[in-house]
Amino acid sequence: MTKIYIPLDMAAVAMGADRLAAAVAEEAARRGQQVEIVRNGSRGMLWLEPLIEVETPAGRVGYGPAKTKDVASLFDAGFLAGGAHPLNIGVVDEHPWMKRQNRFTFVRCGIIDPLSVPEYEAHNGFKGLKRAFEIGSAAVVEEVAKSGLRGRGGAGFPTGIKWKTVADCAPGQKYVVVNADEGDSGTFADRMIMEGDPLALIEGMTICGYAIGGSKGYVYLRSEYPVVAKVFQAAIEKAREAGWLGKNIKGSGFDFDVELRIGAGAYVCGEETSLLESLEGKRGIVRAKPPLPAHVGLFGKPTVVNNVLSMATIPMIMEKGAQHYADLGIGRSRGTMPLQIAGNVKYGGLFEIDFGIPLGEVINDIAGGTRTGRPVKAAQVGGPLGAYVPQSLFHLPFGYEEFAATDSLIGHGGIVVFDDAIDMSWMARFGMEFCAIESCGKCTPCRIGSTRGVETIDKIRNGQDVDKNIELLKDLCHTMKFGSLCALGGFAPYPVESALRHFPEDFRKSALEAAE
Numbered sequence: 001m002t003k004i005y006i007p008l009d010m011a012a013v014a015m016g017a018d019r020l021a022a023a024v025a026e027e028a029a030r031r032g033q034q035v036e037i038v039r040n041g042s043r044g045m046l047w048l049e050p051l052i053e054v055e056t057p058a059g060r061v062g063y064g065p066a067k068t069k070d071v072a073s074l075f076d077a078g079f080l081a082g083g084a085h086p087l088n089i090g091v092v093d094e095h096p097w098m099k100r101q102n103r104f105t106f107v108r109c110g111i112i113d114p115l116s117v118p119e120y121e122a123h124n125g126f127k128g129l130k131r132a133f134e135i136g137s138a139a140v141v142e143e144v145a146k147s148g149l150r151g152r153g154g155a156g157f158p159t160g161i162k163w164k165t166v167a168d169c170a171p172g173q174k175y176v177v178v179n180a181d182e183g184d185s186g187t188f189a190d191r192m193i194m195e196g197d198p199l200a201l202i203e204g205m206t207i208c209g210y211a212i213g214g215s216k217g218y219v220y221l222r223s224e225y226p227v228v229a230k231v232f233q234a235a236i237e238k239a240r241e242a243g244w245l246g247k248n249i250k251g252s253g254f255d256f257d258v259e260l261r262i263g264a265g266a267y268v269c270g271e272e273t274s275l276l277e278s279l280e281g282k283r284g285i286v287r288a289k290p291p292l293p294a295h296v297g298l299f300g301k302p303t304v305v306n307n308v309l310s311m312a313t314i315p316m317i318m319e320k321g322a323q324h325y326a327d328l329g330i331g332r333s334r335g336t337m338p339l340q341i342a343g344n345v346k347y348g349g350l351f352e353i354d355f356g357i358p359l360g361e362v363i364n365d366i367a368g369g370t371r372t373g374r375p376v377k378a379a380q381v382g383g384p385l386g387a388y389v390p391q392s393l394f395h396l397p398f399g400y401e402e403f404a405a406t407d408s409l410i411g412h413g414g415i416v417v418f419d420d421a422i423d424m425s426w427m428a429r430f431g432m433e434f435c436a437i438e439s440c441g442k443c444t445p446c447r448i449g450s451t452r453g454v455e456t457i458d459k460i461r462n463g464q465d466v467d468k469n470i471e472l473l474k475d476l477c478h479t480m481k482f483g484s485l486c487a488l489g490g491f492a493p494y495p496v497e498s499a500l501r502h503f504p505e506d507f508r509k510s511a512l513e514a515a516e
Contacts, residue, residue, distance in 0.1 A: 001034045002080045005053040005060065007110070009042035009195050010227045011188070016067060017050040023068040024052070027075055035080070041196015043110035044350030045097050048089065056082040059091040097347065100366070102328070104336045105313045106352050109196035115234050117242040120199045126244060128318030132207045133252045140211040141167050144314065146322035148334030152189075153179055153270070153307030154382065154411040154487070156333075156400040162304055165294040166212040169302040174214035176205050177298055177305045179275055180221040180228070183267040184383025186342040187414035190308035192350055194221075194228045197312070198235035202245065202258055204314035208304055209256040217258045218298070220275050223265045233260050267438040271486045272305040274440060285440040286486040307412070309338060329355035333399035343379075343416035344370045353398075360394030363417055374419035378502070380427075382411025384434045385491035387498035388424060407501075409494060424503035429457040431495030435488060446489025449480040453496065460507050470500065470507065 006012075006021045021037055028035045043051060043062075051064035052074070061082035063074060070087060077085040089095055103109075112119040120126070132140045145160025166174055178201065182190040194201060205217040221229055236258050239245040247255050266284045268274045273287035276298050297303025313335070317325045325335045333355035339362060341348050346368030363369070363379055370376055378388040387408040389396070396402055403410045418427070432453035441447045456473045460466055477493030484490040500507065 001036050003036050003038055003055040004080075005038045005040045005055075005110075006050060007042045007196075008039035008114075008227065008231065009049070010191060010225070011046050012042055012049040012051070013227060015049045015065065019068050020050050020052070020066055020071070023071045027071045031075060033075070033080065038113050040112065041109045041114055042192055042350075043092060043098065044106070044192065044352075045095070045347070046349035047347050051089075051092075052079075053092055054079055054082060058082060059093060062089045062092040062095070063087040064089060097349070097351070097366070101352050102336055102354055103352050104316055104325070104328075105200075105309055105338055106193065106197070106350065107316065108200065109193060112197070114196050114198055114231060115238055117199065117238050117244070120197075124319055125199055125315070126203055128315035129203050129207055129210075129244075130250075131318050132210055133250075133254070137167065137211045137213065140207060140318070143318065143322045144211070147317045147325040148322075148329070148332070149310060149313060149317060149325065150333070150400065151307055152309035152313075152337075152412065154184075154409070156410075159306060159310055162294055162306070163208065163211055165292070166214075166302045166304050169295065171213060173216075173299075173301045174212050175298040175301055175303040176208045176212070176214050176217035177272075177276070177279065177303055178205060178217065178219045178308055178311050179270065179272060179305060180219050180225075180308050181263055181270045181275060182222060182225075182308070182412070183270050184385075184412050184414050186380070186416040187340050187383060187412045188342075189338040189340050189350055189413060191225055191228055193308055193312050194225075194232050198232045199239060199244075200312045200315055201232075201308060202235060202239050204311035205258055206245065206249065206256050207314050207318060208306070208311065210254050212302075212304055214304070215255050215257070217256065218279060219258065219260050220269070220279055221260060221262055223262050229260065229262060236260065266440070267434075268440045268486070268488050271488060273486070275305065276303070283440075285442045286488075288485065309412075330397055330399050331355075331401055333401070337398060337410070337413050339398070340412075340414045341367045341417075342414065344372055344419050345417050346371050355399045356397045358394065359389060359396050359398060359415075360391070362398070362415060363394065367415075367417065370417065370419045372419050372421075374421060376417060377420040377422055378418050378424065380416045380418070380495065381414070382409035382494075383414050384431060385409075385488070385494055386411050386414070387494040388418075388427065388502065389498070390502040392502075407494070407497065409491065423509075424499040424506040425457065425461055425509075428496045428499035428507075429454060429461070431492060432457060435492035439488060443483070443485040443489060445480045445483035446485070446492070449476055449484075449489065450492055452476060453480075453492075457496070466508070474500065
């Protein structure tokens with residue numbers, strides 16, 4: 001029986017993957033062909049979705065982007081044996097997009113049935129947890145610290161320090177919380193791992209629970225991810241059935257379970273203390289620090305709050321050892337980063353590579369430049385609150401400190417590309433407006449500053465006291481950056497300041513056009 005892989009990933013589903021899977025099953029039945037359709041995760045080559053993969057002696061051969069109208073011709077061409085067809089991209093693992101990557105966190109994504117525990121185990125799943133049980137909880141914390149893993153949610157805080165802080169708290173109830181509130185525009189890595197390899201996240205959470213002495217984990221998921229919710233809940237149940245969650249996991253004497261919670265859609269709940277408030281059933285607003293969540297977190301108990309990618313990387317670190325991971329990357333940015341390439345590009349998708357790759361190589365080479373064919377003007381790195389990086393800085397190696405040195409962020413690894421037709425004064429306005437809409441309202445710099453920022457940019461664009469209002473806007477950004485309680489207000493100035501610094505002519509141009 002031939003195995004056919006068709007992604008259940010939301011990007012693929014949006015392009016018709018569900019209809020395609022049904023059409024393939026129907027056509028195979030009509031022709032008397034015995035096939036098994038596996039709904040896998042996406043490989044990350046989103047311009048080829050839906051991508052059909054067929055298991056052949058030469059490897060898994062891909063066909064994409066495939067539509068229901070192509071199904072009959074695929075069967076006619078003998079695609080079940082890897083036959084020639086205009087949509088044939090060859091063996092998927094040999095595709096240039098895949099061969100250039102170093103898949104560490106995403107090593108199984110798109111390869112396995114995400115809801116098959118036996119397949120996960122066959123691809124080294126739960127080896128990390130088994131090793132954790134062998135070396136003991138204190139050694140696990142030390143291993144994570146030695147690896148150099150940092151938070152992938154945006155702040156880049158060392159994961160090992162966070163775990164050790166919670167582990168050192170007095171024994172008692174402790175929690176593991178995963179932030180899956182992936183609200184940044186142009187980011188989708190959390191979604192992809194939870195759809196394509198959800199058991200890796202469950203294993204990572206269990207390792208964390210064991211390391212810190214916690215027995216309960218929560219995943220806080222954004223409501224806009226219904227496919228993720230369905231897949232991840234099913235994965236929790238599969239893990240329980242197989243004995244990898246619950247009481248006395250695999251005879252270890254350790255109890256741990258995971259619960260999925262769905263948020264109500266507030267961007268600010270991507271900030272860890274707002275997330276905890278929402279998880280407790282309260283309004284999602286920022287908590288003042290201290291105390292830190294590591295000391296007083298969920299329900300007032302010591303809590304580790306990590307991003308999906310951080311937690312899903314833990315099993316591989318435990319399996320391969322801390323040094324293996326620490327040997328990858330540059331400076332203090334160790335390991336790999338799943339880059340999410342979007343916007344005006346020829347080839348968008350997920351590309352996992354060691355830290356240190358130049359931004360320009362990602363945009364001009366891997367992403368193939370702009371889809372419009374026009375010159376690249378800027379790339380916003382790090383979500384809607386990230387800085388706009390001009391071509392003059394495309395030599396920057398992708399790393400936390402390297403970007404910070406130019407007053408930029410890498411955030412969650414999202415890269416959104418713009419061509420030279422974009423008006424950066426308008427994009428600066430969008431950044432401020434986004435903050436004004438999404439602010440929780442607790443602190444004045446964010447709540448009032450973002451609204452005044454939109455008004456000030458409008459005055460500049462309308463040609464009203466341009467020089468005076470530009471200075472006012474800069475002062476406002478300074479106040480928001482250093483006076484806001486959390487990163488929403490603190491980072492909102494980044495797109496505005498970078499647009500003013502690198503593209504001042506766009507503000508003048510808009511003012512001149514308004515005067516005419």
